[in-house]
Structure formats: C-alpha cells, structure tokens
Amino acid sequence: MEAFWIIAAGSLVAIPCGLLGCYLILRQMAMVGDAISHAVLPGIVIAFFISGQREPISMLLGASILGVITTFLIEFFHTKARLQTDASIGVTFTWLFALGIILISVFAGKIDLDQDCVLYGEISYVPIDLWITANGTIMGPRVMYIMGAVFIVVLLFIIIGYKELFLTTFDPKFAAASGISVALWHYLLMGAVSFTTVGAFESVGAILVVALLIVPPATAYLLTENLQKMMLITAGLGVVVSFFGYYLAAWLDGSIAGAMSLVAGVLFAAAFLFSPQEGLLTRKKRMAFATNKDS
Amino acid sequence: MSRLNVVGFTVLIWLLAACQPSPREEPSSNRPLSVVTTTGLIADAVKNIGGDSLQVQALMGPGVDPHLYKATQGDLKKLTQADVILYNGLLLEGKMGEVLEKLSRIQPVIAVGEAVDQSKLLGSPLYENAFDPHIWFDVTLWKAAVGEVGRTLQQYDSARASFYEKNMQAYQRQLDSLHQEVLEEIGKIPNEQRVLITAHDAFEYFGRAYSIEVRGLQGLSTLSEFGLKYITDLVQFIIDRNIKAVFVETSISERSIKAVVEGCRKKGHQVVIGGSLYSDAMGQAGTPEGTYLGMVRANVQTITEALK
Numbered sequence: 328m329e330a331f332w333i334i335a336a337g338s339l340v341a342i343p344c345g346l347l348g349c350y351l352i353l354r355q356m357a358m359v360g361d362a363i364s365h366a367v368l369p370g371i372v373i374a375f376f377i378s379g380q381r382e383p384i385s386m387l388l389g390a391s392i393l394g395v396i397t398t399f400l401i402e403f404f405h406t407k408a409r410l411q412t413d414a415s416i417g418v419t420f421t422w423l424f425a426l427g428i429i430l431i432s433v434f435a436g437k438i439d440l441d442q443d444c445v446l447y448g449e450i451s452y453v454p455i456d457l458w459i460t461a462n463g464t465i466m467g468p469r470v471m472y473i474m475g476a477v478f479i480v481v482l483l484f485i486i487i488g489y490k491e492l493f494l495t496t497f498d499p500k501f502a503a504a505s506g507i508s509v510a511l512w513h514y515l516l517m518g519a520v521s522f523t524t525v526g527a528f529e530s531v532g533a534i535l536v537v538a539l540l541i542v543p544p545a546t547a548y549l550l551t552e553n554l555q556k557m558m559l560i561t562a563g564l565g566v567v568v569s570f571f572g573y574y575l576a577a578w579l580d581g582s583i584a585g586a587m588s589l590v591a592g593v594l595f596a597a598a599f600l601f602s603p604q605e606g607l608l609t610r611k612k613r614m615a616f617a618t619n620k621d622s
Numbered sequence: 623m624s625r626l627n628v629v630g631f632t633v634l635i636w637l638l639a640a641c642q643p644s645p646r647e648e649p650s651s652n653r654p655l656s657v658v659t660t661t662g663l664i665a666d667a668v669k670n671i672g673g674d675s676l677q678v679q680a681l682m683g684p685g686v687d688p689h690l691y692k693a694t695q696g697d698l699k700k701l702t703q704a705d706v707i708l709y710n711g712l713l714l715e716g717k718m719g720e721v722l723e724k725l726s727r728i729q730p731v732i733a734v735g736e737a738v739d740q741s742k743l744l745g746s747p748l749y750e751n752a753f754d755p756h757i758w759f760d761v762t763l764w765k766a767a768v769g770e771v772g773r774t775l776q777q778y779d780s781a782r783a784s785f786y787e788k789n790m791q792a793y794q795r796q797l798d799s800l801h802q803e804v805l806e807e808i809g810k811i812p813n814e815q816r817v818l819i820t821a822h823d824a825f826e827y828f829g830r831a832y833s834i835e836v837r838g839l840q841g842l843s844t845l846s847e848f849g850l851k852y853i854t855d856l857v858q859f860i861i862d863r864n865i866k867a868v869f870v871e872t873s874i875s876e877r878s879i880k881a882v883v884e885g886c887r888k889k890g891h892q893v894v895i896g897g898s899l900y901s902d903a904m905g906q907a908g909t910p911e912g913t914y915l916g917m918v919r920a921n922v923q924t925i926t927e928a929l930k
Contacts, residue, residue, distance in 0.1 A: 380752075457725070
C-alpha cells in the first residue's frame with residue numbers, strides 16, 4: 328500500500344501544481360513557487376509568537392497568509408513600480424525571508440524554528456501520516472484529504488475561469504477591452520498558487536513542489552502549442568513522474584522527492600531533444616506559442 | 623491524446639501500484655522483536671538492553687544532523703515493518719516527530735525523551751512545551767530515557783521481560799558510574815577555565831549537570847545564523863576570561879566557530895580549536911565513540927585536555 332499512497336499523493340500534488348504552473352510559465356512567473364517557499368518564514372515565526380506552539384494548523388495559517396502577501400507584493404511592485412516580474416519576485420521573497428531570519432535570531436533563539444522542521448513535509452511520511460479520528464478510526468493518509476481538496480478546488484477554478492485565465496494570460500489588453508478585470512484574475516490565480524503551494528509544502532516538502540510547478544509544464548510547453556493540450560500533458564506527466572520517481576527511489580533506496588524531481592528533469596531533457604516541434608535533434612524551427620503572449 | 627486516455631492511463635498506473643502485496647509480517651513469538659529508532663543514541667540503548675535477542679535499526683547514521691534529516695524510501699519500509707518505534711521526541715526530529723507522535727495512537731511508538739521529568743528539562747522562558755531536546759548530555763537524564771526504553775521492550779516482548787530488566791539495571795549502573803566519572807574529570811578543570819564554547823546550543827544540559835559554563839554560537843535550530851555583535855561579544859568574553867580552546871561539533875559546519883578563533887587572533891589572543899565534540903550524533907559504528915558511553919568519554923576527554 329505504501330507505493331500506492333505515495334504515487335497517489337505525488338499525483339495529487341503534481342496535477343494541481345502543474346495546471347497552475349502552465350499559467351505561471353506563460354506569464355513568465357515560474358519562480359513564484361520558489362519565492363513562496365522562502366517567503367513563508369516570517370509567517371511561521373509570527374504564527375509561533377501568537378500561538379506559542381509549533382502545532383501545524385497555526386503554522387499553515389501563518390504560511391498561507393504570507394503566501395498571499397508575497398504574491399500580492401510581487402504584483403504590486405510589478406504594476407506600481409514598473410519593475411520586471413522576475414526582479415519583483417526577487418525583491419519580495421528575499422526581504423520576506425530575511426525578515427523571518429531576523430525575527431528568529433532576535434526573538435526565538437532558544438527555539439528550533441524554521442520552515443524545514445515546522446512546515447515542510449516529506450513525501451515518504453505520507454503512508455504513516457494518518458488521519459485518526461477521536462474514537463480511533465483510521466481514515467487513511469491525511470495528505471490525501473488535504474491535497475484531494477486542493478486538487479478539486481484548483482480544477483474547479485481552472486474549469487470555471489478557463490476563458491478569463493486564457494484571455495488575461497495571452498492578451499490582457501483584449502481581455503480588459505472585453506470587460507474582464509486583468510488584476511482580479513491575476514490575484515485569483517496567485518491566490519490559488521499560494522494556497523496550493525503552501526498545502527503541498529506541508530504535504531510533500533518544498534523542492535518537490537517547486538519542481539512539479541515548473542518542470543512538467545515546461546516539458547509540455549515543448550510538446551504542444553495548445554493550452555488545453557499543454558495542461559493535459561502536464562497532468563499526465565505529473566502521474567508518470569510520481570510513478571517512476573517512486574520506483575527509482577525504491578530501487579536506489581534514496582529520497583523519494585529527489586527521485587521524482589530527477590525523473591521530471593529527465594523527461595524534460597527528453598522533450599528538449601526529441602520534441603516534434605521544438606526538439607534540438609528534430610531540428611525543426613522554433614515556432615511561436617502565441618505571438619502576442621508578452622504584449 | 624484524448625482526455626479519456628489520460629484518465630484511463632492514470633487509473634491504470636494507480637492500480638498497478640496498488641497491486642503490490644503488503645509486506646508487513648504478523649508478529650510471532652519466535653521472531654525477534656524488531657525495533658526501529660530515529661537516532662543512533664537510542665539504538666545504542668536498545669542494544670545494551672536487548673543484546674542479540676532483538677533486531678534494532680537506527681534511521682540516522684553517524685554524523686547526521688537530526689534537525690535536518692530527511693527519510694528515504696527504505697526508511698519508510700523500516701518504520702512500517704517495525705514492531706516498536708522509539709524516537710527522542712521533545713521536537714528533536716522536527717516534522718518526523720510530529721508524524722511519529724500521531725502514529726503512536728495506533729502503533730507502538732514511544733518518545734523516550736518524554737519520559738524525563740519535565741521539571742528537569744530546560745525550556746525556553748517564553749514558551750511552554752518548547753524544551754531543549756538534547757537530553758543525552760546529562761547522563762542522569764539519559765538514564766531516565768534508558769529506563770523508558772527498558773520498560774517499552776518489556777511491555778512489547780513480555781517473554782523476555784526479566785532478561786531486559788536485568789540488562790537495563792546493569793546498564794543503568796554503568797551510566798551511574800559514568801556520571802561520577804564525568805563529574806570527577808570536569809572537576810579537574812580549574813574553575814575559571816570551565817567554559818565550553820561550541821557551534822550550536824546543544825550542550826546546555828551538559829553545562830548544568832557538570833557545572834561548566836556553556837556558550838553556543840547558534841541557537842537551537844541549526845538554521846539560525848549568529849549575529850555579528852554576538853561574535854564580537856564572544857571574542858571579548860574569550861579574551862577577558864583567558865579561555866584556551868573552543869570546540870567544533872561532528873554534525874555541524876566548522877565555519878562559524880572558525881570566525882571566532884580568527885577574531886581572537888586579530889585581537890592578539892591565542893585560542894585553539896580544542897577538538898571535535900560529538901553532539902547530535904555518535905561516531906562510526908565499531909569504534910569506541912560509536913556507543914553512548916564511548917561518545918561521552920570522548921567528549922569529556924577532549925574538553926578536559928583542551929581546557930586544563
């Protein structure tokens with residue numbers, strides 16, 4: 328059963344992360360996941376000061392609030408200060424992380440407190456991290472419920488907002504002209520990213536989430552020029568990565584998250600070399616994904 | 623690829639994964655008790671009490687920092703197949719400790735560190751339930767944890783209960799004499815020289831039990847960075863007290879403590895790195911430092927030789 332739960336948890340993380348990652352890549356904001364993974368630190372420290380304990384719920388809450396603040400600040404610096412998105416991401420998460428470090432060294436020197444030991448989960452604990460009710464009934468791995476809920480919310484968000492997300496991603500001017508609020512949909516997308524990544528950090532750890540947010544969509548980007556196909560390929564890749572990643576880790580007796588990220592990287596390399604349109608070895612000319620996506 | 627294909631493929635892969643037989647064996651009275659521990663220190667206690675009559679495996683090897691430990695696929699197998707899981711608790715294992723605590727509701731999982739009387743634990747003055755987890759540096763506290771290991775083994779392997787009881791008492795007597803030995807050895811260091819400066823704050827219990835002043839560069843978390851002012855203060859402190867040596871730890875980087883040595887040298891005070899102390903992990907298996915008794919003796923020897 329361990330194999331099943333880990334592969335299922337990996338897939339449940341990979342699919343929502345990958346679907347949101349498709350939009351992030353097209354909006355040139357791929358590193359926002361990595362930024363959130365660092366920027367949650369002050370949220371954890373402040374949550375600890377308020378609750379006085381390291382229990383997961385207040386940590387998760389503090390991290391989520393900081394996740395939303397991070398994405399908000401990135402957009403704020405980008406639109407109001409006319410800073411490039413990558414620079415805006417860099418400014419935001421470094422100073423938030425630094426704020427967290429300062430808070431720890433000034434106020435919490437005697438407490439073992441950092442994202443690694445209070446927030447980031449580890450995918451190998453999924454089968455033993457069970458949800459046990461008050462009367463002792465075992466309801467199965469806790470992560471399946473958390474990521475199952477995240478999965479459904481993200482899926483509904485993308486299905487309901489597909490048209491708006493599509494237009495605001497590829498042609499914000501046209502979207503604005505047809506009465507869609509570009510800023511609103513941006514914040515909704517970033518809110519979804521922040522909520523998904525924090526939930527996923529808590530379930531399977533940070534590096535795996537950052538990898539799943541970027542690498543499968545980037546691989547799919549090389550294979551198709553159609554957003555729907557890109558998202559379907561990303562979802563499929565998420566499952567393939569979880570499956571082969573788990574068995575690679577079992578074979579090597581290594582870190583499961585590491586093996587999954589490695590498989591994702593190998594698949595990307597394969598797409599890079601052999602993609603029908605963009606592959607290095609297939610020697611076809613690079614074609615525009617959507618000519619006006621940067622306008 | 624149609625949507626249906628993707629869904630079908632996904633389901634197929636999950637089914638394939640689910641078809642693996644569950645490897646957990648039924649415990650039988652003939653099979654030796656299988657014990658899994660997080661740290662090597664706890665495994666050492668189990669070996670001393672259980673000898674060859676049980677199987678014990680530690681997840682964290684020599685030189686591993688338990689605060690940053692990440693489990694592998696094989697560790698998961700060990701945890702799910704173990705009859706008894708022993709961990710330190712008191713938040714030493716971070717996230718893994720949380721998982722184990724939850725698991726303790728349905729499986730024999732015991733935090734040996736939590737057997738120590740709470741009034742004897744060093745906590746933070748500001749927060750409840752946040753204790754210093756490095757209890758093994760005070761031999762009397764570790765003796766209490768060893769008692770918990772003994773009780774647990776007796777409970778889950780009652781056929782050999784008297785054997786475990788006998789070994790536990792013998793081992794606890796060894797710990798008593800070790801405690802006396804450390805008291806004597808540290809007592810040989812002149813009072814004003816009795817200052818232990820290390821990289822991270824793991825030695826508070828040691829300092830309290832054996833009356834040696836402890837200064838750590840980092841906080842309890844191995845992530846927290848040291849402040850510049852703190853280093854300057856520490857350098858001044860070393861010069862004022864004319865301290866001869868500072869110490870590095872086997873599981874932590876030497877970089878920070880070297881900054882202090884360098885700082886003292888610039889101010890014309892010669893301080894040496896007195897040696898490497900075992901803090902969060904023991905030495906290599908098979909060497910004397912690979913056991914708790916040997917590790918404590920090695921630490922005490924390093925400290926007394928450098929400070930006397």
